[in-house]
Amino acid sequence: MTPPPSAEVPYGTLDLMVLKTLASLGPQHGYGIARRLEQVAEGALALNQGTIYPALLRLEQKGWIASEMGTSENNRRARFYSLTKTGQKQLVAETALWARTVDMMTRMLEPER
Amino acid sequence: MTALRVWLSRLLGTLTGRRREDELREELETHLELLADEHRRRGLSDADARNAARRELGGIAQTREAFREARILPGLDALRQDLRFAWRALRRDRGTTVAAIALLTVGVSSTVVLADVVDRLLLRPPTHVDEPERVRRVYERRLDGDGRATLLGSNFVTIERLGAGISSEIEAIAAYQHERIGSGRGPDASRFVAIDFSDAYFDVLGIRPALGVLPSAHRAVDPGAVVISHALWMQRFGGAADVIGKPLRLGQQTHTIVAVAPRDFAGIDDDPVDVWVPLDARLRIEDWRTGTHYLGLRALVRLKPGVQRASVEAHASEVFNVVQRIDRPVGIDKDARILFGPLPPGQSPTSSMETQVVLAVAVVAGLVLLMACGNVANLLILTGLRRTAELALKAALGAGRGRLLREVFLQAVLLASVSGAAALALVVTVGTIVRRTFLPPTAATVAPMDARLVLLTVAICALVALLLGSVPALRLTSMRIMVPGKGVRATHPSRLLDTFVALQVALAVPLLVGTFLFAVSFWKIHHVDLGLDLGRVVVVKADMADDGRPTEQHVVHRRIQERLALLPGVAMTAVVQSTPMHGGVAKVFEVPGSARPTGPYSLPMMNAVDASYIDLMGMRVVAGRGLSDADNRAGAPPVVVVNEAVAKRFWPGASPIGRCIVIASRPCTQVVGIVAKASPWASARGGPADADIGQMLFPLEAFLDFNADRTVLVRTAGDPRAMLSRLRTEAQTSRGDLPYVDVFRLDDVLEFELKPLRLGWAIFLGLSALALVIAMAGLAVVTAHGVSRRTREMGIRLVLGAEPGDLVRLMARRTLIAMSIGLAVGAVLAYAGAGLLKTVLFGVEPGDPRIFAAATAVLLIVGGVAAWIPARRTGRIDPSAALRFE
Numbered sequence: 001m002t003p004p005p006s007a008e009v010p011y012g013t014l015d016l017m018v019l020k021t022l023a024s025l026g027p028q029h030g031y032g033i034a035r036r037l038e039q040v041a042e043g044a045l046a047l048n049q050g051t052i053y054p055a056l057l058r059l060e061q062k063g064w065i066a067s068e069m070g071t072s073e074n075n076r077r078a079r080f081y082s083l084t085k086t087g088q089k090q091l092v093a094e095t096a097l098w099a100r101t102v103d104m105m106t107r108m109l110e111p112e113r
Numbered sequence: 114m115t116a117l118r119v120w121l122s123r124l125l126g127t128l129t130g131r132r133r134e135d136e137l138r139e140e141l142e143t144h145l146e147l148l149a150d151e152h153r154r155r156g157l158s159d160a161d162a163r164n165a166a167r168r169e170l171g172g173i174a175q176t177r178e179a180f181r182e183a184r185i186l187p188g189l190d191a192l193r194q195d196l197r198f199a200w201r202a203l204r205r206d207r208g209t210t211v212a213a214i215a216l217l218t219v220g221v222s223s224t225v226v227l228a229d230v231v232d233r234l235l236l237r238p239p240t241h242v243d244e245p246e247r248v249r250r251v252y253e254r255r256l257d258g259d260g261r262a263t264l265l266g267s268n269f270v271t272i273e274r275l276g277a278g279i280s281s282e283i284e285a286i287a288a289y290q291h292e293r294i295g296s297g298r299g300p301d302a303s304r305f306v307a308i309d310f311s312d313a314y315f316d317v318l319g320i321r322p323a324l325g326v327l328p329s330a331h332r333a334v335d336p337g338a339v340v341i342s343h344a345l346w347m348q349r350f351g352g353a354a355d356v357i358g359k360p361l362r363l364g365q366q367t368h369t370i371v372a373v374a375p376r377d378f379a380g381i382d383d384d385p386v387d388v389w390v391p392l393d394a395r396l397r398i399e400d401w402r403t404g405t406h407y408l409g410l411r412a413l414v415r416l417k418p419g420v421q422r423a424s425v426e427a428h429a430s431e432v433f434n435v436v437q438r439i440d441r442p443v444g445i446d447k448d449a450r451i452l453f454g455p456l457p458p459g460q461s462p463t464s465s466m467e468t469q470v471v472l473a474v475a476v477v478a479g480l481v482l483l484m485a486c487g488n489v490a491n492l493l494i495l496t497g498l499r500r501t502a503e504l505a506l507k508a509a510l511g512a513g514r515g516r517l518l519r520e521v522f523l524q525a526v527l528l529a530s531v532s533g534a535a536a537l538a539l540v541v542t543v544g545t546i547v548r549r550t551f552l553p554p555t556a557a558t559v560a561p562m563d564a565r566l567v568l569l570t571v572a573i574c575a576l577v578a579l580l581l582g583s584v585p586a587l588r589l590t591s592m593r594i595m596v597p598g599k600g601v602r603a604t605h606p607s608r609l610l611d612t613f614v615a616l617q618v619a620l621a622v623p624l625l626v627g628t629f630l631f632a633v634s635f636w637k638i639h640h641v642d643l644g645l646d647l648g649r650v651v652v653v654k655a656d657m658a659d660d661g662r663p664t665e666q667h668v669v670h671r672r673i674q675e676r677l678a679l680l681p682g683v684a685m686t687a688v689v690q691s692t693p694m695h696g697g698v699a700k701v702f703e704v705p706g707s708a709r710p711t712g713p714y715s716l717p718m719m720n721a722v723d724a725s726y727i728d729l730m731g732m733r734v735v736a737g738r739g740l741s742d743a744d745n746r747a748g749a750p751p752v753v754v755v756n757e758a759v760a761k762r763f764w765p766g767a768s769p770i771g772r773c774i775v776i777a778s779r780p781c782t783q784v785v786g787i788v789a790k791a792s793p794w795a796s797a798r799g800g801p802a803d804a805d806i807g808q809m810l811f812p813l814e815a816f817l818d819f820n821a822d823r824t825v826l827v828r829t830a831g832d833p834r835a836m837l838s839r840l841r842t843e844a845q846t847s848r849g850d851l852p853y854v855d856v857f858r859l860d861d862v863l864e865f866e867l868k869p870l871r872l873g874w875a876i877f878l879g880l881s882a883l884a885l886v887i888a889m890a891g892l893a894v895v896t897a898h899g900v901s902r903r904t905r906e907m908g909i910r911l912v913l914g915a916e917p918g919d920l921v922r923l924m925a926r927r928t929l930i931a932m933s934i935g936l937a938v939g940a941v942l943a944y945a946g947a948g949l950l951k952t953v954l955f956g957v958e959p960g961d962p963r964i965f966a967a968a969t970a971v972l973l974i975v976g977g978v979a980a981w982i983p984a985r986r987t988g989r990i991d992p993s994a995a996l997r998f999e
Contacts, residue, residue: 030140031147049144049169050176053137054183061122061183062115069136074150076143079136 220485243319278432325372622939644790646731717807908995917988
């Protein structure tokens, strides 16, 4: 069986995915976040892992995540990102929004009876 | 909120350099390593693992670019780049840049300093006054007079009734007067500058005290109260918080301190005030509240909000004229118009000469700034010419015209900012000196550097940047950009350069004309023959009357005189009754066989003086003799010395020597001498008053007491300024119990007439010197540029047999023609401007052709030299080198 074709990251969803990752795993470096995204997507996502860095910076500028330099498991310097209070609120809000969007889209696309 | 946050962190990102990007590199490396490790664990070879990791991470360069774009504000970053370019360009032409900055700094700082002076003198109301535009000084303009307004001098009743009459338009009216009050006796005696106020004074001003409670018409004002200045609080009481309720001795009375005025509030007039005292305590006239004969009070009003000044003035004039007919003594009840002038003293309806000079000087400083700008624009055009190739290359590489324009403007902005910063430093240091000389002490001392000054500098710099940027920018837009490598083809801007040369010369003419006008006025006013020589006369005076011992006046001043006569450096001393130039006594007397003359100034002023007085004052005896010591003894036969005005008026066509006057029941007081001119109210400008006012001098010891006042006069051998404090100490300690002894130079009374001229002269001279240097530099630079541009042509001319001298003339000629045009234009400008100084100048017509000739000659000589020096190089051109010259 051929794996399903991997999709581009839908616009605007990367932020939500990153927030969710940090919420469930706690502080992570870029590699950790990227890995987690790939695991969850089970190969359904064609993520160019470098793109998460500008995304992380944007989230940080918005104040949703914070970061500090630290040491990774292979003893190299890396930046660790964590969710802020505002970020947690934002995650709740965005999750709800996402659920509503998906719900709406599902109804929209349901075969007509 | 979030948007603002993002913008701010991006702004921070733009400004704070690249650490974050270096850290990103580390992050990416770590990421790569971790990915590769993962692949190795899955069994890939080392090389394959690395390749796979790289593939998954994606292009590192793109990631970093995307990261950078997210990190910064793109527009700001481009601006930063352009600024760096502009800065580099300026650094490359270091000589030009330094010259440009120096020129601009001088121009900007002189303009800022003088604009600041205008601001402080004319525009800025005293600090701490609440809604100062509603507070007005009351002036009167007598309809029968010369049309000039004067500060209202009136009695309390009139001021009160005036206030009551217009009570629907004003919130309050207050009366006040100036005074100097001695305090204490002996060596520690001091003196305060005081305002004596009526109850509503502080209500009108609306200031808040630093400490205590200010007197107000809403409460009963205790005559024993005193308000002290912040400065006095600091000096005398060390800023102690418990100063309220403490005693302060003023004259013979002990006052109680009720409030401290706010910091930096030194009153609303020129002299910084030390104390404010209720009028009740100071006016020694019993009925000052109801009487009409004391006319020394000034008035201030606070208008109600929204009241139109013109309508309240009309109403006030009406009321005033009605009130005056009731209250004022007979004979001076001519109608008057009441004016409500603004608080800043320089804006008064009695617009002083100083104000005119200051305005003229400020305009002129603007001219110097314009000249500096013109010169710098020249420099920029010339450096721009050298950069045509660079511009072409940039254009060829795709830089749009807008980008090139921006770079040119940024250069101008950079130049203006650096010069502005330098100018600000100069303004603080040099400006303080200028302010001290120009401004009254109250305005000069307050906050030498404030937001207003900085704003002013920034505004002027912005203007300069705009001027500077637009010239090369205009040229840039008119350039045609040709095929790369062939350069930018632009017409040579020689006409533009010539225009700037003409402009600079034109602007320099009014400056030079002004300088000459002031110099001549100053010289002439110092050589007016007043029949007096006041330069080295010092007044020494102890006010025993204010100290409650009027009968001791004579003894005390004799004692002081004896003491001072012993001091080295004192040439002469005399005791007199009335301080010369400070008022005096005029009494009716009879001249047997002559009718009493009538008309203005008909009564001569009388003074009783020691015999040495005539020499001490520098008077010239033109007939008969002066007073002698023999005259100046009790019981000596009564004699009098008169001035020419008295002789002419009472003995027209005859000699008064040996004739009699009858005064104060003495049968005959013999006229023994005539002195030239010597008006008792000398004005530095001479004038009709000087010619008309009579003066009669009686020997002090032999004659009558007109009043009990006494003053000691001292003539010093050298500069009196160096001796003032020595004289004061000696006089003060000549007895142990003296009140504060006042010491000042007699010609201080002429100072208000001399100061505007002296200031005008000094500042015009300084600015003209600057202008000459700037114009010279401009001429020299343009000529030098012409010489180097035409070196090749000159070489050919030499080869073809031209004389070197002809070539020098040829090169200088162009500059000189431009200059001549500038001179003509400048002369017209100067002629138009000089008329404004007419009332300030003395003994010289603003349009005097000789002045214009002199100014033109100076400029021609200076300009000729400036053009000739670089042109000389033409004559030394080596033809063979010139032909190889590119």
